[in-house]
Amino acid sequence: MNLVILLFVLAAVLMWASLHFLRAKDRLPVGEKAEVELSNGQAELAAGGDLPFLGDAIFSEADWDFIRGEHSPLLTELFREERRGLAARWLDKSAERIRAIREDHLRNSRYSQDLDVLAELKLLALFVYLITLCRCMLLVVRVAEPTTPRALALHFEKMAGRLGREQGAALPPLPVEELPRSRP
């Protein structure tokens, strides 16, 4: 019974953190703390590279309309097959990147002396939210039309783009002398 209550409390905290983050997402302070140097994967997710358009392209409604306009069941089936494959790979890769960022963040946070608990909770909620979103989209891609999760995919890309900034806000940059000399 105690375990159930504990789980409920944990779930409530997670939900609250998630909702709080979603409400505050448009007024996040992007100050000096956000200028933490990002690794390659983070930089890509922070919408800095050529990649953020991929979700838009994979779930493109214009492409779907174009193929349907050809009035060929074979083409339609091929399009479904191709886009489902691409979407699944893209989602797998995105989930993998988010996990890598989380691990990177956990490793770095061990060396930080003034962690912001609220920011850490927000970040945790964001990680959980993004991974769950990835799984939901994977399911939708398998059972529905290839462009069905388009809105979710665009939302996912937007949220993933904020991950780098959120992480920067949660974890102040370490002075050089505090950084571990070598990593396993």
Place this chain on the structure above:
Amino acid sequence: MNRVNTTARLANPDALKAYDDLWQRTLGKIPGELNRMIYLASTRDYNSGRYHHAGLEASFGYDAVKQALETAHQEIFWKLTRSSLEQLVAELEVYIRSSAESPEELLRTWRTLQPYRVAIPLEVDAMAAQLLLSNLKLGLEVLQKRRSQQATRP
């Protein structure tokens, strides 16, 4: 092409000159982005992945030309990858029209051997490359279907 991005990428002034020369004398005269990408891929050695262009190298040196060819190749790749399926089909049509081969023969070879796979630049995101390859495959099927319909019409 976005000149600002290109200038930022090509810090070496000789490479920038080689890039401009490449566009003025060669790429600018080739019709269609797909055609240009195929041309640029053909300047790359299959085994080493190194780009070579004897004419440009004589004027600007190997390193500058390598950078210019690589940059142009990547820029065109990204442009094609960002294209819609409809635009890509139009690119394929331009490529087929400008080829000396018969459209039927070219379509058959491209659908079977998928030679366009070797036209992807080396240093690009694997997911983006898969998207372009998948779109090219779909584009070829669209053209094949249109040709079959034309052939069966009385």
